Amino acid sequence: MQETGLRNSAYGADRFGFKDLSAIHWNLTAPSLYQHAIAAGEASVVEGGALCAETGVHTGRSPKDKHTVVDALTKDTVWWDGNRKITPENFQRLYDDFIAHARGKTLYAQDLYGGADPNYRIKTRVFTELAWHSLFIRQLLIRPVAPELEDFVPELTIVDLPSFKADPKRYGVRSDTIIAIDFSKKIILIGNSSYAGEMKKSVFTTLNFYLPAQGVMPMHCSANVGRDGDVALFFGLSGTGKTTLSADPNRTLIGDDEHGWGSEGVFNFEGGCYAKCIKMSEEAEPKSTRPPTASARCSKTSPSIRRRASRTSTTSPRPRTRARLIRSISCRALRAPGAPDTRRTSSF
Amino acid sequence: MPRASRTGRAGHPKNIIFLTADAFGVMPPIAKLTPAQAMYHFLSGYTAKVAGTEKGLVGVQPEFSTCFAAPFLPRPPAEYGNLLREYISKHKVDCWLVNSGWTGGIYGVGRRMPIKATRALVTGALDGSLRGVSFRTDPYFGFAVPTSVPGIEPHLLYPMKTWKDKAVFDQTARKLVRMFQENFVKYEKHVDADVRSAAPEVRIAAE
Numbered sequence: 001m002q003e004t005g006l007r008n009s010a011y012g013a014d015r016f017g018f019k020d021l022s023a024i025h026w027n028l029t030a031p032s033l034y035q036h037a038i039a040a041g042e043a044s045v046v047e048g049g050a051l052c053a054e055t056g057v058h059t060g061r062s063p064k065d066k067h068t069v070v071d072a073l074t075k076d077t078v079w080w081d082g083n084r085k086i087t088p089e090n091f092q093r094l095y096d097d098f099i100a101h102a103r104g105k106t107l108y109a110q111d112l113y114g115g116a117d118p119n120y121r122i123k124t125r126v127f128t129e130l131a132w133h134s135l136f137i138r139q140l141l142i143r144p145v146a147p148e149l150e151d152f153v154p155e156l157t158i159v160d161l162p163s164f165k166a167d168p169k170r171y172g173v174r175s176d177t178i179i180a181i182d183f184s185k186k187i188i189l190i191g192n193s194s195y196a197g198e199m200k201k202s203v204f205t206t207l208n209f210y211l212p213a214q215g216v217m218p219m220h221c222s223a224n225v226g227r228d229g230d231v232a233l234f235f236g237l238s239g240t241g242k243t244t245l246s247a248d249p250n251r252t253l254i255g256d257d258e259h260g261w262g263s264e265g266v267f268n269f270e271g272g273c274y275a276k277c278i279k280m281s282e283e284a285e286p287k288s289t290r291p292p293t294a295s296a297r298c299s300k301t302s303p304s305i306r307r308r309a310s311r312t313s314t315t316s317p318r319p320r321t322r323a324r325l326i327r328s329i330s331c332r333a334l335r336a337p338g339a340p341d342t343r344r345t346s347s348f
Numbered sequence: 349m350p351r352a353s354r355t356g357r358a359g360h361p362k363n364i365i366f367l368t369a370d371a372f373g374v375m376p377p378i379a380k381l382t383p384a385q386a387m388y389h390f391l392s393g394y395t396a397k398v399a400g401t402e403k404g405l406v407g408v409q410p411e412f413s414t415c416f417a418a419p420f421l422p423r424p425p426a427e428y429g430n431l432l433r434e435y436i437s438k439h440k441v442d443c444w445l446v447n448s449g450w451t452g453g454i455y456g457v458g459r460r461m462p463i464k465a466t467r468a469l470v471t472g473a474l475d476g477s478l479r480g481v482s483f484r485t486d487p488y489f490g491f492a493v494p495t496s497v498p499g500i501e502p503h504l505l506y507p508m509k510t511w512k513d514k515a516v517f518d519q520t521a522r523k524l525v526r527m528f529q530e531n532f533v534k535y536e537k538h539v540d541a542d543v544r545s546a547a548p549e550v551r552i553a554a555e
Contacts, residue, residue: 061419063419066419068422074422077422077423078422078423079421079422079423079424079425082414082418082421082425083421083422116355116356116357117357142356181422183422201419201420204420205420205421205422208417208420208421208422208423208428209422209423212423212427212428212431215431217428217431217432217435218428219415219417219432220415220416220417220420221416223358223361225353225358225359226474226475229358229359230362230363230474231358231359231360231361231362231363232361232362232363232364232365232474233361233363233364233365234365234367235364235365235366235367235390235393235416236366236367236368236369236395236416236448237368237369237393237395237411237413237416239369239395239397240367240368240369240395240448240449241367241369241446241448241466242367244463245365245367245446245448245466245467245470247351248351248467248470248471249351250471251351251474252351252352252353253351253352253353254353254356254357254358255353255356261360261361261432261435264357265357265358265359265360266357266358266359266360266361267356267357267358268353268356268357270356271356
């Protein structure tokens, strides 16, 4: 098996159970992932330097296909009115089939943190089949510094295989798309969706399970801080202005989507920003498509992408299924302190 | 991104803002919430979305997403609600509701809430200047709404005044209040009496 990239050689893919992979690329930086994604025909570079990939039929998350393992840990702690179940036996079968499906494949692995507070962050290893998914999650979560990668041992492992189609009967699940979460083993398996946001929100879901037990309030909100240190949180569903209103020229953005609130204060779960571009238009989201500040531009799009996005939504004869990975250079100011700065080497 | 935090960390919040894009156009641009009202609106997680129909007509649908995060909550909603409530009380956080959606009519009739007004009101909430203005109690939702704020069109703060047809406003607001109440039934057992009593309740007689 070919292996490239910086990694903890004492804790490789075999520790998760992978066998006979063709290759595994560890912690590749943005320029390398661009090259892999383009070489594999996954994506193309568009004006402004963003990488543009097709997500296929899944242009959003599949919440109804998310299943949580019911066991001694979760039986009485999970809100089963709002979460679907999968048995430990069916999860094991799914895991075995993921391992079998990965044989002979090239995978990408990223070792990252979910959570900016060292006391509460979760060490997360994400195996993906697609290079652009690896780039996505690398941009979204918090990157360790190089020496931390050399002895990185994950607590949470996510395996993301869009080419894996689940047989619903075999696992007792709803459809051929699957997001299966085992909080006891700290494993998340994602199959048959190319929507990269599943990975990000899987980490969020995991933190939402573990942090309250440590007295930390996990929150779906944006956050910023004023000059005198006063912090503001903005809760709201999609399209209500979380990103737009937290991007304030007089205040410093902490993050635009997920935060924790603990005894020391608030902390971002992520290191980057994310926005869906599908059908983005002035009419649907007047605020977020306006260019009010430099910071808002980060999570949204460059003017060129914006034009493309709205044109796609208004002139296409059928629903288009594009989602774009927005990778503007300015976005990467939202990275972990001391994280490798790839700005100079990654401009396209 | 010049104004992004390097550390991703900061102190305890001083203000919490619940954002809603009210496509019914009946909520005020900003309201001050009591801690119990904050819990009520946090658990409700309300916004409204615009749904197209096959005939090309447009319908407004309420969307209630527990804790503004329903798809991502493994634990029972009240656990998050109670934890947030403790933090809000411990750090004496001011809570606000902001309608960044529509005013002057339902979606399609009214207009989008001016972004300048939203930004000015949020700024006023965060810098403390809204503390000095006088408030009235909203007759439908029960929260406190500023009566006038320098630089904000006076009518915007009285949603009914922005509607041409006051009777239709009244019907629409009552409808939304009922939607809130129906949605909250499932939480009633799990929250304290003061949160239950923070539910919107129409305080004026029907016309």
